[in-house]
Amino acid sequence: MYQYDQYDQAMVDARVEEFRDQAQRRLDGKLTEDQFKPLRLMNGLYLQLHAYMLRVAIPYGTLNSRQMIALGDIADKYDRGYGHFTTRQNLQYNWIKLEDAADILADLSKVEMHAIQTSGNCIRNISSDHFAGAAHDELIDPRPYAELLRQWSSFHPEFTYLPRKFKIAVIAAETDRAAMRLHDIGIQIVKNDAGEVGASFYVGGGMGRTPMIAPQIREFVPLDQLVTYAEACLRVYNRYGRRDNKYKARIKILVHEMGAEEYTRQVEEEFAHLLEQGVEPPLAELERIKPFFADPAFEDGPKSIDRSDPDFALWVDRNTVRHKHDSYVSAVISLKPVGGIPGDATGDQMRLMAKLAKQYSFDELRVMHTQNIVLPHVRIADLHALWTELEAADLGAPNLDTIEDIIACPGLDYCALANARSIPLAQRISEKFAKNGRTEELGQLKLKISGCINACGHHHAGHIGILGVDKKGTENYQLSLGGSEAEDVSLAKITGPGFDEDGVIKAVETVTDVYLETREDGERFLDTYRRIGMTPFKEALYDK
């Protein structure tokens, strides 16, 4: 994986010291909160319901064991013994003291990490396919380009004060594992008819209060012009994006209101102008980056395993994914134990995952946007030993992509913006389906819960989505069906009037009953919904 050069390290170290001074001035009473707030947000420090929250960037979700150990140690030393992996492949600490914040950033810097641009109206952490570099179906490894974009977007002077926050995802497979078209810019690396590798650009997607699927605005951009094209997209947005209304400030609104055709025309004009100016990073930089993402030294080995232990066999079937080398798999460590808090991991669990990565996965880990962890390169021969250790640490839940593998934002339990709690719903639903034994029968079923309209829990993209709202001071939940963040992307539709907490859990059970009664061979929940439409589900939910 990428390693900082002297410039990266110097920039991060300088930022730590700058923030140390800013925080001290706030503590000394020399800065008001209004003066300090934009400074702390530039360093990922929010003020949430119970305390300060620090969001740490994990570029394109890639970590090594040293970094994961540091994250676990910070959880124990400065927080309350745990951290929360997020839907943008980052990590959040919930109980940070302002007086410790600069020390935490210094600890992060020692392992080439930071919290810069994890907040504010700038280009946020670049996200990518969590199986990048391991996936059997990818064209090339997208991470060198994600890294190039990370470097380009870090402290970019023109894009530090955009109309609103800006999120970019890069993938290189037909299968979309990064919700690419629900980003401000989604980049898919593709091959054209001439056999050349380039990038398709999708611009203006997003979730939040106005969910939109990004339209494709350019089918093919040569890879040596990728950053220039991204810059052109940003420039047009920066020029015309609304700054008078934060709810209409995202690029999706601009593309929608301007029209994709006109937006594209302006991007193309800007692109032509930028090509003349030569803003693309020198090819030498990409060539410097690429070796950091070279394949590890894969070795041939056994391609099958002893499946006599049914619990192990179930975990293998559910939580391992085909690898590009046939003696290996990518193994998913579920952070969704039955009744647990989605995405939370203790310091001990983080250190264990780091140890296992070093032992079994060439020192690499990935954070999934679904709040699980991947060991990308595990020898098939090592799977049983790996599973045994995961089981012992409550990390062996066999539930990838099932109804127990729920995305849930922190919700009203932690978040100052939330209207309703998300986590208790996730806990109760996973318990219910684990208890009634239907998880296996239901197959792939992606359930996503957000505690407010900002949609951090991706409810718009859930096969089943739940949105928490405030109804006269009490929690209420809207149910929606039919969303997908994958290559078959779609936005979920609301079923009808909302439910209270018990009611929405019952409603989830009801819609799964409809699915089981009406599905045809091989259909997932989403397929059945798309075939039969909303009506049978509504009738079951609301007709007495």
Place this chain on the structure above:
Amino acid sequence: MNILTGNDLKTGEVVWWDGQNWSLSVHDAVDVGGMGEQILAAEEAARRVNVPYALVASRTEEGVRPAHIKDRVRALGPTVRRDLAVPTASKTGWDWVI
């Protein structure tokens, strides 16, 4: 009753105005009547508290209970991590929040 809350500047902990200082227990909160804005302005200016605001609460047999669920979660802690609850906040258990 009208009470005041905010977050401690150094630690970020949730605090409640007890008439003279900022307490970690919601049950120490006092009714500030119509003086809320004045107290908030003075306290924020003195850098003693972060992002303070006024809210409506009621005095019950179990103590001071904020009217809105968000403030009750702030008073007690995350409902999903009862081990991390503010020790002095709940006299009757977690049903108090909901």
